[in-house]
Amino acid sequence: MFHKVLVANRGAVAARVVRALRLLGVRSVAVYSEADATASYVAEADEAYAIGPAPARDSYLNQDRLLEVARQCGADALHPGYGFLSENANFARRVQAAGLVFIGPSPRWIEAMGEKTAARALMAQHGMPMAAGSGLLGTDPAEVTAAAARIGYPVLVKPAAGGGGIGMLAAADETALLAAVERSRAISSRSFSDAQVYLEKLVERPRHVEFQMLGDRHGQVRHLFERDCSVQRRHQKVIEEAPAPGLPRPRAAAMAAEATGILAQLGYDNIGTVEMLLGADGQFSFLEMNTRLQVEHAVTEMVTGIDLVASMIRVAAGEALDAVLPAEIAVNGHAIEARVYAEDPVRFLPSPGPLHRFRPPAESATLRVETGYREGMTVTPHYDPLLAKVIAHAPTRGAAIAALAQALDSFEVQGIRTNLAFIQRMLASDAFRAGDVHTGLATETKN
Amino acid sequence: MADTRIKSEISGNVWKILKAPGEAVAEEEPVMILESMKMEIPVMAPRDGVVASITVAEGDTVAEDQVVATLKG
Known part of the structure; x- marks a missing residue:
């Protein structure tokens, strides 16, 4: 060590x-x-x-x-x-x-997963489920519509050189497609000096479901099941939970095992998360892989009882996974995390400033609070808006939601605006309580 | 008519100034981009007009409600 x-x-x-x-x-x-x-x-x-x-x-x-x-x-x-x-x-x-x-993982894995299109190609080559897509589109309209017909509508037009969702346009039929391709090319050439675009199958009302992976330096990889992180604003997660609500356990376990097999083939050697979209049709498609500890690792720790941070340190020190993890890993109960951000709860605009009062809820065996702040400090505009993470663990999802809502109710912050009211609205919403989550839900619920 | 004052909605830093005095802007067109908490927040022109002044420089710190630019009246 x-x-x-x-x-x-x-x-x-x-x-x-x-x-x-x-x-x-x-x-x-x-x-x-x-x-x-x-x-x-x-x-x-x-x-x-x-x-x-x-x-x-x-x-x-x-x-x-x-x-x-x-x-x-x-x-x-x-x-x-x-x-x-x-x-x-x-x-x-x-x-x-x-x-x-x-x-963390070896630099070559950070590099391999950092370039998103190369990472997709590598994963696809090893059998990871992917959304259907086209190659780069030519200029012939007949070729464009043929590519979309092969994939099946609705499709998403994406700039090849793009990022941050810029120039991404959905199309439900041929007419919309040709207009979207033209517009996406114009936006892309203005924003990225590159007019190349391609098509991908549009996943409607997708859920964000990700799998926690851990590998060692001796060729072993295991998974610690999944998290659902569908509640997002500006592509940033706000509420995360484990296990994913309504996902049949055999389906979750099968996808986790598949991802584990692929990472073992690759020789992945520390902590990582395989992020996937789960369509309404029950199909998973690869989004990206994060080669680091996730903000939301705590929900996995609470349901599995495994200290992920200590585990990643031990495998980095050369210990074998067998020595670090128990032979059987089970999911026990349900855990939900809320990210309390320094931001306006309606428009999601940043709200840095002084923490005149900062009283997070009290921790217990079933309630974790993680923060880097304390009363009297100033939240500066220089860093991300995360003030604290509050994580509740209970035997059932309903009890975890109730415990989290109660804890957040006692969280006192004065001096800046926070998203606490937004989180509470989300936790109280019928869709969230029913587990009917998707990545557009936060925007639908914000007012 | 008095000049229209454009205010920052957030506390943050001025990342990029996109318009100079004398330039025409359309309603909802970004005049500058502020940066706060790893987010880029554009400051939009509230109406069509001509920029009268830019009252901050790139790299400056701005407070919520601070005037960052004006449009000719």
Whole structure:
């Protein structure tokens, strides 16, 4: 096991990693920007180093400074948390070159999954279910409509060089298709200097269901079942739960086993999440793979009883998966997480500012609260809007929803706006309570 | 008629200024893009008009309700 680990992150995830290190008897080193000097995670670590001004590029993204602190404090490993440099293959390589272990998958996996079209091609080649799609479209309208007919309407026109949903247009028939292709090409050439587009089968009212994977450095991969993270705004998750409501257990287990088999073939060697869309027709299609710890890992920890953060550290230290995980992993009850964001609950606009009052609900065996903030701190515009994660675990989904709603009701925040009212509306909505979730639900429910 | 003041809806930083004084803008056209909490928030022109002034610079910190630009009256 490691002697000392540098936690190259801030906030709730830094606190979470520090806690796992303490459990493992490993010394923890926190880093902080000028904005985070009084944050709780800094006090909880065994050592802490200032790394620069508040803007992330001057602190949490400053690779040279992080490596300098790593040398200075004598750490033998680095945990990147999530966000910031956690999926930066070049940084992972620099950490290794400096003689430290990067706690995460090998840089080649970060790279392979980072480029989304290449990742899809690699996964498809190994048998991962994919939404039907076309190659790059030519300019002949007959060729375009033939490609759509092969896939079946409705289809989605996507810019090949695109990102962030820009220029993505749905089409339900031939007329709409030709107009959408023309418009998507125009948007794409303006935004990405590339007019190439392709088609994909449109998944209507999709659910976001993802599978938690863990591999070791000895060729073994296992899964810890799934999470449903369909409640999203601006493509960012707000409520996550395990297990996925209404998904037949044999179907979930079969998809999880399939993903595990593919990652084992590839030789995946640490924590990762296979994100998929689940269509109303019950078909899964691959979205992307995240090569890091997820924000929502806690719901999996609560239903499986497995400490994912400690597990990823142990496999990074070279332990075999057999030694780290129990022989049988079962799903026990239901867990739901809410991400409390510093933002307007109606328009979802950021709301940084001072935390005049910040009183999260009390933790218990069935209620977890993870935050990097405390009363009196200021939430700066420099980082993501996550204030706290509140996770409730109960024997049934209904009881977990009730426990989460009750906990959030006692969460007091003054000085900034939060999305607490939005989360409560969501938890109380008929669609959510019925488990009738899809990625458009948050937008439908926001008013 | 007085100039129309365009205010920031959020606290954040000025990421990109898209229009200069004297340039014409259409209603709902972005004048600048602010950045806050890893989100890019455009500041839109409330009506058709001509930019009279840009009162912030790229990299500046802005507060909620701060005037960031004006349109000629």
